[in-house]
Amino acid sequence: MIRSLLSGDMPRSLPLALILGGILACLALAPFLFPGVRTVDTAARICIFIVLVASYDLLLGYGGIVSFAHTMFFGIGAYGVALTSIHLGRGFDAIAIGALAGAGFAAALALLIGLFSLRVRAIFFAMITLAVASAVAVLVSQLSGLTGGEDGLTFKTPRELGPAFKFGKETFGGVLFGVKLNGKLLAYYFVFIGALVLFLTLLRVVNSPFGRVLQAIRENDFRAESIGYRVVYYRVAATCLSASVAALAGSLYAVWLRYVGPDTVLSMELMIDILLMVVIGGMGTLYGAIIGATLFVLAQNYLQNLMGAASELVQDLPLLPELLSADRWLLWLGVLFILSVYFFPTGVVGRLREKR
Amino acid sequence: MSAAPEHAPTMAQATLADRIGPYMPVLLVPLLALAGFLAIMNPASWLTLTVSGLAMGMMIFIMASGLTLVFGLMDVINFGHGAFVSVGAFVGITVLMALGQMTAAPSLLLNLGAVLLAVIGAILATGAMGWAFEKVIVAPVYGHHLKQILVTMGGLIVVEQLIIVLWGPEEIYFNRPEALKGAVTFAGAAIEKYRLVAVAVGLAVFAAMRWVLRRTKIGLIVRAGVENGEMVEALGYRLKLVFVGVFIAGSALAGLGGVMWALYQEVITAHMGNHAMILIFIVVIIGGLGSVEGCFIGALLVGLLQNYIAFIEPKAALISNIALMVTILMWRPMGMIPVVKAK
Numbered sequence: 001m002i003r004s005l006l007s008g009d010m011p012r013s014l015p016l017a018l019i020l021g022g023i024l025a026c027l028a029l030a031p032f033l034f035p036g037v038r039t040v041d042t043a044a045r046i047c048i049f050i051v052l053v054a055s056y057d058l059l060l061g062y063g064g065i066v067s068f069a070h071t072m073f074f075g076i077g078a079y080g081v082a083l084t085s086i087h088l089g090r091g092f093d094a095i096a097i098g099a100l101a102g103a104g105f106a107a108a109l110a111l112l113i114g115l116f117s118l119r120v121r122a123i124f125f126a127m128i129t130l131a132v133a134s135a136v137a138v139l140v141s142q143l144s145g146l147t148g149g150e151d152g153l154t155f156k157t158p159r160e161l162g163p164a165f166k167f168g169k170e171t172f173g174g175v176l177f178g179v180k181l182n183g184k185l186l187a188y189y190f191v192f193i194g195a196l197v198l199f200l201t202l203l204r205v206v207n208s209p210f211g212r213v214l215q216a217i218r219e220n221d222f223r224a225e226s227i228g229y230r231v232v233y234y235r236v237a238a239t240c241l242s243a244s245v246a247a248l249a250g251s252l253y254a255v256w257l258r259y260v261g262p263d264t265v266l267s268m269e270l271m272i273d274i275l276l277m278v279v280i281g282g283m284g285t286l287y288g289a290i291i292g293a294t295l296f297v298l299a300q301n302y303l304q305n306l307m308g309a310a311s312e313l314v315q316d317l318p319l320l321p322e323l324l325s326a327d328r329w330l331l332w333l334g335v336l337f338i339l340s341v342y343f344f345p346t347g348v349v350g351r352l353r354e355k356r
Numbered sequence: 357m358s359a360a361p362e363h364a365p366t367m368a369q370a371t372l373a374d375r376i377g378p379y380m381p382v383l384l385v386p387l388l389a390l391a392g393f394l395a396i397m398n399p400a401s402w403l404t405l406t407v408s409g410l411a412m413g414m415m416i417f418i419m420a421s422g423l424t425l426v427f428g429l430m431d432v433i434n435f436g437h438g439a440f441v442s443v444g445a446f447v448g449i450t451v452l453m454a455l456g457q458m459t460a461a462p463s464l465l466l467n468l469g470a471v472l473l474a475v476i477g478a479i480l481a482t483g484a485m486g487w488a489f490e491k492v493i494v495a496p497v498y499g500h501h502l503k504q505i506l507v508t509m510g511g512l513i514v515v516e517q518l519i520i521v522l523w524g525p526e527e528i529y530f531n532r533p534e535a536l537k538g539a540v541t542f543a544g545a546a547i548e549k550y551r552l553v554a555v556a557v558g559l560a561v562f563a564a565m566r567w568v569l570r571r572t573k574i575g576l577i578v579r580a581g582v583e584n585g586e587m588v589e590a591l592g593y594r595l596k597l598v599f600v601g602v603f604i605a606g607s608a609l610a611g612l613g614g615v616m617w618a619l620y621q622e623v624i625t626a627h628m629g630n631h632a633m634i635l636i637f638i639v640v641i642i643g644g645l646g647s648v649e650g651c652f653i654g655a656l657l658v659g660l661l662q663n664y665i666a667f668i669e670p671k672a673a674l675i676s677n678i679a680l681m682v683t684i685l686m687w688r689p690m691g692m693i694p695v696v697k698a699k
Contacts, residue, residue: 060502064502066502116686116689123505126433126435127433128637128681130633130637134631135634135675135677135678138674142671279506327520327525331514334510335510338493342496342497345503
């Protein structure tokens, strides 16, 4: 049962299995284990980023293709849900239409970019996606009539997903294990289950013959071509698939935040965060996405405070407080990123699996 | 025994398209300028736009030329190239601001002296940084594109953040030296003096690069290395050393471009290199990775097109570059002047 759910890709390491099980249990029971607005928000972000990072890993870790447009696809999904929710009225049908339209549009755009860049050299893809993504980001902030510009869009999700919706009054008295049964709880489980389904789908994809061919192309595209696989087709297909899953993750994010804006879903910083999560967790294994996203989001939420405290401790010394201030968090991430590419190219998961 | 068939070779004249083909990229620049003229229909504004387009193109060329050579020579793609642009701009402008008395004086000689010092400062700083960047960041990941992209991107982030640590997160506004302010009027068109200077510097850099690449021994080695590195090494040249030299020179050029770009915009931010990178990549791709001439033509095309479109339809200016790239890649998938690799 578990084996078939995981598509035969077992953790293959006891510590890894324990960590993954722990993360899954924590996320599944987050509203009950850690009640509180901020902690539940963190848990939801972890769920969404796991999917986003896993979809990026399909491209980077399995396909060996570097893309800088992943936030663009993420944003397309988010804006899709926001726009349909505003123009079609609040409701699950609007969310479904927005998510599907976003995923479809993302896949079409990925197909276009892939077709005219991947057929020449895989390296073109990285540069072209960077150019296209930044153009789209600027475009979104300029077309304020449609996208709300820099301010972004606030919209209403179905009533059932809002904090005003209460349920279970008769059976549980509206409270279960000390947690109020309201729409926010439902919204969390909407995100959690959506993320779980998407993740398991991705796991199925990478362990299918298709995923195996992608890995072969990553290792040696020339040889894969000689065996008879159309390398370009596989690369483009991987790009489209990864783009549409990213868009769906974006839709989940929009549903959770009930807001979209260029800074939250399209910024270059987000792209760098995704890169870091993939590299830290481990490229070429989807479990890396779980560990990378969890570590990163936790660190982002709690380590920044620590850095601020450290900066105050050394404030009499020259330059050090500047280097340690919470705003310079990206600096240390960059250093960590370079070091992990050099010394832990397989990431946390790779390390754990080695020590079997 | 039948007689041998009549042997009548026909020398088909190459079609016009075939004969023009190789020169087509070069012709594109005047063609684009002509199209711009027809679209604008106003000689004065057309001249202003063309000069500013050429100035912008020259600056992009200076920034991009190092990147394309580094790629051609060693197959190294440096996503951190934008960091040199930012550092060049910050160092250069810091020097310029320190020489405030020289830049504020109405004397042309003093002004140019200050700019020259700023440029030298920027070139020295970015050259040294290029050397360190090559040693620390790039050297361990030769022959591994994926890691190169990731690591150099990481390097860009670190350098960008270090700039913020050293110079603060705010944008820095400054004034151009007196002699470079203002405009000259020519045929009814106002042309900013600085743009003319930028065009001149760009042409000089291009001419110098061509001279080095075509007329000197080191240029011969570099060109041979781009075409077939293994063979050059087999002949006993230490290509690795040449490569480090090219990397340093490319970084220094990016620094020079950074100073010029900063003087053009009159504001510097830590992210300016990152923004410039986008134009640089477009230029390098449409020119053909590894080709200096292609890079030059591509930069001029991007600069001109951006200025014309911004005048005709401001909102479309952003997409115009992407559209240009798509069109050119559909016409020549490897870029306008593809570099022939013997690999």
